[in-house]
Amino acid sequence: MATLSFWGGVGTVTGSKYLVESGGHRVLVDCGLFQGLKELRERNWRPLPFPVKNLDAIVLTHAHIDHTGYLPRVVADGYQGHVYCSRGTAELAKILLPDSARLQEEEAEYRNRHALTRHIPARALYTENDAYNALNHIISVHHEERSFQVAPGIKASFYPAGHLLGSRCVLLDIEGAGEDGKGRRILFSGDLGHTNPLILRDPAPPVACDYLLVESTYGDRLHDPTPPDEALATIINRAARRNSVILIPSFAVGRTQELLYTLRQLEDAKRIPTLPVYVDSPMAIKATELYLQLTNEFDESLLNRAKRLSLRTRDTHFTASRADSRQLNNARGARIIISAAGMMTGGRVLHHAQRVLPDPAATLLFVGYQAAGTTGRRILEGEPEVKIMKQMFPVRCHIERVEGFSSHPDYNEILAWLEELPAPPRTLYLTHGEPSATQSLNQKIQQKFGWSTHIPSYGETIELK
Numbered sequence: 001m002a003t004l005s006f007w008g009g010v011g012t013v014t015g016s017k018y019l020v021e022s023g024g025h026r027v028l029v030d031c032g033l034f035q036g037l038k039e040l041r042e043r044n045w046r047p048l049p050f051p052v053k054n055l056d057a058i059v060l061t062h063a064h065i066d067h068t069g070y071l072p073r074v075v076a077d078g079y080q081g082h083v084y085c086s087r088g089t090a091e092l093a094k095i096l097l098p099d100s101a102r103l104q105e106e107e108a109e110y111r112n113r114h115a116l117t118r119h120i121p122a123r124a125l126y127t128e129n130d131a132y133n134a135l136n137h138i139i140s141v142h143h144e145e146r147s148f149q150v151a152p153g154i155k156a157s158f159y160p161a162g163h164l165l166g167s168r169c170v171l172l173d174i175e176g177a178g179e180d181g182k183g184r185r186i187l188f189s190g191d192l193g194h195t196n197p198l199i200l201r202d203p204a205p206p207v208a209c210d211y212l213l214v215e216s217t218y219g220d221r222l223h224d225p226t227p228p229d230e231a232l233a234t235i236i237n238r239a240a241r242r243n244s245v246i247l248i249p250s251f252a253v254g255r256t257q258e259l260l261y262t263l264r265q266l267e268d269a270k271r272i273p274t275l276p277v278y279v280d281s282p283m284a285i286k287a288t289e290l291y292l293q294l295t296n297e298f299d300e301s302l303l304n305r306a307k308r309l310s311l312r313t314r315d316t317h318f319t320a321s322r323a324d325s326r327q328l329n330n331a332r333g334a335r336i337i338i339s340a341a342g343m344m345t346g347g348r349v350l351h352h353a354q355r356v357l358p359d360p361a362a363t364l365l366f367v368g369y370q371a372a373g374t375t376g377r378r379i380l381e382g383e384p385e386v387k388i389m390k391q392m393f394p395v396r397c398h399i400e401r402v403e404g405f406s407s408h409p410d411y412n413e414i415l416a417w418l419e420e421l422p423a424p425p426r427t428l429y430l431t432h433g434e435p436s437a438t439q440s441l442n443q444k445i446q447q448k449f450g451w452s453t454h455i456p457s458y459g460e461t462i463e464l465k
């Protein structure tokens with residue numbers, strides 16, 4: 001008997017973990033960290049309901065921490081097998097997992113310093129050392145759309161997902177599964193990208209499968225149809241006329257590279273003036289280098305247009321050290337600063353925000369989702385003052401927003417992707433969404449296709465008949 005069970009990425013967009021069991025063998029697809037609400041984060045501290053020592057393999061869809069960030073813990077708990085992923089995911093994990101560990105350690109240290117813990121001393125969920133140990137288990141798979149054995153009787157294959165460098169849909173082929181013993185195929189969409197991502201190859205159409213898990217992050221919304229370059233040009237030109245700073249909080253991996261690419265396109269087309277652009281994030285520097293190494297991930301049209309893609313503007317400065325970062329405070333005139341964290345929950349962007357927020361000539365430009373409870377969300381919602389590093393700052397600058405950079409498809413794009421399935425699945429499972437988004441997408445899929453669908457709950461186990 002083969003089963004599928006859901007241990008994260010259901011009822012929420014974080015903590016993705018899907019367990020497939022067949023013939024006494026177990027494969028985990030994604031190994032994500034729960035993030036956001038406290039109730040979810042506490043799940044990270046509970047042991048998994050299955051012994052990790054008995055897992056045969058782990059397969060990853062992509063490198064975002066909500067899909068990989070639990071790996072160091074699983075390895076620290078005794079997992080000894082391989083972790084299979086694409087080359088892009090393997091390379092990004094080398095940047096993201098140690099960084100996640102440092103955040104865990106800093107948080108534990110903060111709780112100890114401020115006596116904010118019931119457990120004395122507070123431990124980190126995992127350490128930087130655990131993260132490096134986890135990286136040693138990674139096997140990077142260079143070929144696509146060709147299956148490879150991950151456990152006895154279970155094969156996997158990867159298909160481009162267009163969501164992040166190295167992101168893939170994962171197909172598991174389970175020999176002998178099902179009532180007829182003919183085997184069953186499960187397709188995991190992972191996180192999908194736009195139909196036409198800015199830099200990356202388009203998501204591949206879904207392959208024929210018996211069971212399909214599809215993400216539903218934006219299952220209840222349509223993206224702003226204004227192309228992001230157009231919206232960006234309008235805002236940059238307006239800000240440039242005021243001859244003042246434009247601060248863009250941005251996640252260092254993915255979004256920052258898209259921004260640099262778009263700004264360069266606008267400069268080359270003379271749609272915006274050439275301004276100094278400061279990328280103030282050591283992680284963004286590493287990630288940009290990686291993007292330029294893995295050009296096989298790029299959309300073909302880009303490679304044909306230019307032999308070498310420019311992921312920098314005409315006047316880009318990468319600031320690696322804290323001293324360089326502080327130097328930025330002395331700069332004057334129209335300039336762009338791109339800095340993490342993208343939701344202003346920490347990082348160097350907070351130092352810049354202290355100067356930008358009270359300045360009526362300055363611009364704060366959001367290019368990503370701002371989750372509830374973050375400083376970014378409070379500013380977007382029009383709070384007149386916000387707390388930055390324990391001090392209140394008035395919000396007097398111009399607040400702008402470009403929506404078109406989203407890395408998830410809206411519901412029309414998901415429906416268009418599903419339409420390409422060669423045949424209806426036996427059951428489609430909706431995952432990776434807040435409940436309202438998932439339910440809304442479920443209705444749309446049933447109306448359009450009339451397929452058998454199910455919204456799984458946390459810990460649910462389903463027999464793959």
Ligand SMILES: [Zn+2]
Nearest residue numbers: 062064163191
């Ligand atoms: Zn993702």
